[in-house]
Structures are given as structure tokens and as C-alpha cells.
Amino acid sequence: GAEDVGFRVVTEDGRRVEARRLLVTTGLVDELPPVPGLAERWGREVLHxxxxxxxxxxxxxxxxxxxxxxxxxxxxxxxxxxxxxxxxxxxxxxxxxxxxxxxxxxxxxxxxxxxxxxxxxxxxxxxxxxxxxxxxxxxxxxVQARFTARSAVLESLGLTPVAQEMAGTVVGTYIPSDPTGATEVPGVWVAGNVTRLTEQVVGAAAAGLMAAGALNGDLITEDTRLAVAARRA
Incomplete structure (x- = not known):
């Protein structure tokens, strides 16, 4: 977070982007079993x-x-x-x-x-x-890949990935969120595989739409609150 702007994102090349809210859609990493040749054929004939x-x-x-x-x-x-x-x-x-x-x-x-x-x-x-x-x-x-959320930027904000289980087996990690994609950190939303590991493209797109609507509503509420405060002043 940063004063007045909400959040400041610093890219690898040093560029800085400031925003009042964050929507993170960094997805996941497929971690494959250690068998020689699997990675080279992944997404071709090696499937999940x-x-x-x-x-x-x-x-x-x-x-x-x-x-x-x-x-x-x-x-x-x-x-x-x-x-x-x-x-x-x-x-x-x-x-x-x-x-x-x-x-x-x-x-x-x-x-x-x-x-x-x-x-x-x-x-x-x-x-x-x-x-x-x-x-x-x-x-x-x-193969059964392990789905690991790309969560570094979210961890830098204090969010912790949790284990995803399926039939008692850990299949990966994800960042928890509510149905709109809101996380425990105010102003930070997530959508797609970073929060729902098994989501496919259509579901991830729908989640992005849901999060964007909720985020926009949050900004409207804040803008209105600030306008009322300014008018009273």
C-alpha cells in the first residue's frame, strides 16, 4: 500500500504503477512429476x-x-x-x-x-x-500436476496461500477469496486460477467480470463517501 494512491506496483524493469484497487489474475504454475521428458511434451501429448x-x-x-x-x-x-x-x-x-x-x-x-x-x-x-x-x-x-498459485505479489501484501485438497489429497495451493473475489486485504481482489485451481477459461473470465463489478461498486462507494465529506466541509 502507499499513502493517497492505495497501492504501488513495481515491475521488474523498475516501472511503478499506482492504483486505488488491485485485481490480481496471476494464475498458477503446473508442477509436474520428476519424470524425464514430461515437461517437453506437456500440453501436447502429456495431459491432465x-x-x-x-x-x-x-x-x-x-x-x-x-x-x-x-x-x-x-x-x-x-x-x-x-x-x-x-x-x-x-x-x-x-x-x-x-x-x-x-x-x-x-x-x-x-x-x-x-x-x-x-x-x-x-x-x-x-x-x-x-x-x-x-x-x-x-x-x-x-499426469497429476500440482497446481501452485502464482502468489508472490499477493504474499507481499500479507496474503498466505492455503492447501487445496481433493479426496483427502493435497493437489496445490490457492489464495482464498469470497464469491466476488475479494481477499482478506481491503482493496485487493483475485480471479481465475490463483484463487480457484480447477477453474477453466469460461469460469475464470466470469470470475474476472464478477470481481470487476464488485471492485467498481467499492470505488463508487468510496467516491460518494469522499464527495459527501467534501460537501460537508
Missing amino acids: CPYCHGHEVADRPIGVLATGPLAVHQALMWRQWSDDVTLFLHTGPEPSAEEYEELAARDVAVVDGEVAGLEVADDRFAGVRLASGRVVPREALV
Whole structure:
């Protein structure tokens, strides 16, 4: 904050921008499991969301890389898009007997052993390479990224990211806000993935609109209060 202006933002090149209110839409960072080759194919054949990318890989051989307890759920979700889905147990927990039955009932193959890397041919993902040396041909690979809010500027204002859990598993961090995007710091709003990790483009845009309306209303209230005070003076 700064006297009279509300907030002063300093950019990396030293430029200063002053404003009475802040709307922060810095999004999140996708932190990928430490498997060689994942980052290079991320957003191409390495995917995470069936609602974002399912249509593009429909009916193709899909792999799911297990790194936590949500992997079985992921495999069953992606099974909607293809009848050729393989779950690589990798560093994830051993599925329960009930989960094994569910996977078998949906014809999802399960492969033991840690994944060592990806096979790429002609700049296309071609398969999963296990530590044993075995290669399982696949055309898409699903991973569970950790969603970490880009919160540095908000932390500088005293806001603290909190853990986001899904089915008892921490999947990332976010900055809490009310339904309009207002944070605990007066005058600071957030919208998009920095506050709602699983939000897609349409929801993030709607959240930006909601926050802008609330922010504008707050400014109107302040302008009116100052005008009344000036008139009385």
C-alpha cells in the first residue's frame, strides 16, 4: 500500500504503477512429476484434464501415470474417452482390491514398476519407458500436476496461500477469496486460477467480470463517501 494512491506496483524493469484497487489474475504454475521428458511434451501429448483435452485423444491409446491416490479415479475418467487405457503404478500407492476390481471391470490395464522416461519418435510421444527397459506404446499420457498459485505479489501484501485438497489429497495451493473475489486485504481482489485451481477459461473470465463489478461498486462507494465529506466541509 502507499499513502493517497492505495497501492504501488513495481515491475521488474523498475516501472511503478499506482492504483486505488488491485485485481490480481496471476494464475498458477503446473508442477509436474520428476519424470524425464514430461515437461517437453506437456500440453501436447502429456495431459491432465479430460474435459480440456479428452476429445483430442479420443479412441487413442492413453496412459495414466500414478503418483498419488487419485490415479485410479483419473484412469476411470479417461476410460470414458478410450477403450485402451493403461494405468502405470509408478510411484503411486497400490490400488485396493475394490479399485483393482473396478479397473478390471472397465478393462483398464495396470502396469507395475517405476517409469523411467518417455519414448519420442519424429517429435511425437510414442510410449512409456519403464525402469526395466520395457516400452509400452502409448499416444497420450495423463499426469497429476500440482497446481501452485502464482502468489508472490499477493504474499507481499500479507496474503498466505492455503492447501487445496481433493479426496483427502493435497493437489496445490490457492489464495482464498469470497464469491466476488475479494481477499482478506481491503482493496485487493483475485480471479481465475490463483484463487480457484480447477477453474477453466469460461469460469475464470466470469470470475474476472464478477470481481470487476464488485471492485467498481467499492470505488463508487468510496467516491460518494469522499464527495459527501467534501460537501460537508
